[in-house]
Amino acid sequence: MRGKTSSDADTNTVMALTTTIRANRSAVLGPRRAGAPLADLTALVCAVSAGVHGALVGPHLEESEAMAAAFVVCTVALAVAAVGEALAPTPWVSVTTATVLAGTAAAYLLARTTGIPVLSTHPEPFDALGLVTSALEVVGAVLAVLHLNPRRIR
Template identity: 40%
Template sequence: MSSPATVLVAAQVPHASAHLVHLGVVVIGVLGLAAILLPHLVHRAATPLPHSHHASRTVSSTAGRDHTGLPDEVAAHLALLRTTTARPAPARAAAATTPRCWLPLAVVGSTVAAGVHAALVPPHSATLPTLAMAFAVCAAGQLGWAAALVLRPTPWLLRLGVAAQLGVCALWALSRATGLPPLLPGPEPVGAWDLLALTTQLAAVAGGVCALRAGHGHRTAHWLDWHPAPHVVLTLGVGALALLTLGGVGAA
């Protein structure tokens, strides 16, 4: 017959393993994002300064002239420059906003949501191991989508991520309304963790949808060049995640 101490140790082993899984997801996520974003910073530091305002104005004025007599390569380049500068101002503004705001917003929202789902793994590992595994898979998927958006944000990838984020939000709403049998036999209460996950996932959806509407062919800007909005979401999201974790707020 096992002693009470042995039973207690045996009961703590799965919980300790879940904490190790949670810590591993967080560490891998931080290191992964650092590995992705730091090369952008190094590349930005190594990029030469842009041409002066006078040179840019000269090139722009040259783009509207007749290119007869110029070499074919130069004429083609100037014609392309004239076509680009002739785009409507709203279209240029939307295209410029995509790499600085919408794509970073999707990256930040998905990353913070992944941290929330990773934090939900330990408290559910003992009582609802299947649900804990689902949280771990969700966290890995959201983190992977954020990394893929930094590397190569294709239209297909944006659509897939937006649909997946909306699907997770729909499952959450269903779990709070009727439950998710057999994982959750009844509805669950709405807590601080739920609000943080829902808010960051909706931010990721908004960033992905706006990036799709603004057009394709963009890459995420260097993180120092991001629009203030993604920086604010990142700061508030990470701060809330740290407060909930360190404050011991229960995750239902």
């Protein structure tokens, strides 16, 4: 099922671009490392978390502009980490991704237990979406560290 404004030409264009990108990936970036499946999972976690945080910018804008700005920064950092993990999962990218994911989960924990100075002075209640997203972020951080040396997990 397609949206009102999509056409077969749109679908064909997207498919052609996807095929071209996949075909030329190793020519541009080199062969995938042994830890590529872990990097792909980490990229997926980053993308999901970026989507969740991006969707929450609007509701947090009602609370404060600083909080909304923090969500925008978080969304961008997670999106960049997702792209880095998907396209070039180097050790530097993996360490940076693990730091971003762990920091995001830690920020949620702080916001719910003590509040975050400047952004929110009072703790907020835990919620299911936040708990699930934070759990995924912790798993993603562990995956990012594990694929630094994929031989360790065999």
